[in-house]
Amino acid sequence: MSGREFFLDHSRCIGCQACVQACGECDTHRGASMIHLETIERLDSVQTAPQVCMHCEDPICAQVCPADAIKKTPDGVVQSSLKPRCIACSNCVVACPFGVPKYMAEFEQMMKCDMCYDRSSVGKKPMCATVCPSGALTYTTMEDIQRTRRGIPVNSWRFGEEEVKTKVFVMVPRAVEQVHVDLIQIAPTPAALPVDPYDVALMLEV
Amino acid sequence: MSAEIEDNTQCKDCSGTPRYRQDFPIDWEGDHYVSRREMVKFLTLGSVLLTVANWVTVFARGLIRKDSSAVQRLGPVSDLARQGSMLFRYPTAQDPCIAVRTPRGNLVAYSQVCTHLSCAVVYDKSTDQLVCPCHRGVFSVDQGAPIAGPPTRPLAKVRIEQRGDHIFATGMEV
Numbered sequence: 415m416s417g418r419e420f421f422l423d424h425s426r427c428i429g430c431q432a433c434v435q436a437c438g439e440c441d442t443h444r445g446a447s448m449i450h451l452e453t454i455e456r457l458d459s460v461q462t463a464p465q466v467c468m469h470c471e472d473p474i475c476a477q478v479c480p481a482d483a484i485k486k487t488p489d490g491v492v493q494s495s496l497k498p499r500c501i502a503c504s505n506c507v508v509a510c511p512f513g514v515p516k517y518m519a520e521f522e523q524m525m526k527c528d529m530c531y532d533r534s535s536v537g538k539k540p541m542c543a544t545v546c547p548s549g550a551l552t553y554t555t556m557e558d559i560q561r562t563r564r565g566i567p568v569n570s571w572r573f574g575e576e577e578v579k580t581k582v583f584v585m586v587p588r589a590v591e592q593v594h595v596d597l598i599q600i601a602p603t604p605a606a607l608p609v610d611p612y613d614v615a616l617m618l619e620v
Numbered sequence: 621m622s623a624e625i626e627d628n629t630q631c632k633d634c635s636g637t638p639r640y641r642q643d644f645p646i647d648w649e650g651d652h653y654v655s656r657r658e659m660v661k662f663l664t665l666g667s668v669l670l671t672v673a674n675w676v677t678v679f680a681r682g683l684i685r686k687d688s689s690a691v692q693r694l695g696p697v698s699d700l701a702r703q704g705s706m707l708f709r710y711p712t713a714q715d716p717c718i719a720v721r722t723p724r725g726n727l728v729a730y731s732q733v734c735t736h737l738s739c740a741v742v743y744d745k746s747t748d749q750l751v752c753p754c755h756r757g758v759f760s761v762d763q764g765a766p767i768a769g770p771p772t773r774p775l776a777k778v779r780i781e782q783r784g785d786h787i788f789a790t791g792m793e794v
Binding site: 473486487493 | 647651
């Protein structure tokens with residue numbers, strides 16, 4: 415892999431959608447874009463955040479796959495489901511803590527970011543990192559990222575009780591050693607929830 | 621409870637990897653190893669199956685011969701007039717056969733099923749031949765060999781013998 419790693423810097427995203435377009439041109443899944451470009455707090459902000467597959471060291475999507483369809487290559491890249499095996503059950507879609515796998519109804523198969531394996535396996539940058547104008551998606555060496563950025567790269571996550579190590583790094587402030595994503599609500603859903611001010615559907619009604 | 625479940629799924633030698641993961645590994649190379657192993661297993665079992673099937677074929681063929689060599693009384697010799705023929709069913713009721721007394725006095729019998737398209741052959745006294753009326757196939761009466769018309773294979777021969785005043789079929793010649 416030529417010593418280069420994938421770095422994700424959500425704060426740099428300008429929401430230009432270049433990565434979304436480039437992703438759809440990747441030869442491993444031509445015509446279907448696998449990257450997620452999330453809108454954060456739409457009511458107050460135009461901030462967006464890209465989400466590629468983080469390529470977990472112990473991929474939960476593959477662990478929960480009942481059809482043995484998701485495989486990890488020796489260089490740590492978790493691939494899309496194998497077409498002959500995938501039964502389109504969406505277990506992986508539900509299980510992924512990053513919400514990465516997509517159930518593609520037209521192919522009856524789960525597909526996800528595979529770090530443009532045709533490119534990154536021969537030392538080229540993934541499509542999204544090639545086009546990102548602001549460096550939110552970067553594919554470079556660890557030395558280079560430490561020299562050019564203020565934050566530090568972290569690939570350790572904590573979801574409630576679950577620790578997850580990923581191949582892809584995320585840029586965080588220097589004080590942070592591990593990204594904590596705590597569950598906001600684990601109790602049963604109360605009958606009357608407070609109205610979510612960021613619910614897009616509600617915004618459209620107003 | 622969770623500790624018990626863990627104990628059931630862990631194997632002793634593979635340090636924390638559940639046993640089923642050996643057959644369904646997540647990593648690419650492990651999966652290819654399993655595919656190769658399955659391939660070798662398939663080839664081995666396939667070879668064994670073919671070998672067994674060969675022996676079964678040999679054995680079953682012996683059984684068929686045994687059945688077809690059952691002795692069956694066809695009738696008195698007088699029924700088969702000189703240069704005449706007689707129809708019978710042998711070895712089962714679905715296998716029509718024809719017995720012929722040749723002008724030279726030999727007693728021969730063949731399956732009546734023409735080897736061309738399975739019409740019934742008949743004995744033609746005037747030419748001393750077995751003739752298939754459908755496509756003018758002709759068989760020699762001595763050997764059952766095709767001598768004219770579309771058939772290319774000889775008629776199946778029935779072993780036949782005379783015991784006293786009666787004729788018996790004693791088996792098919794394979």
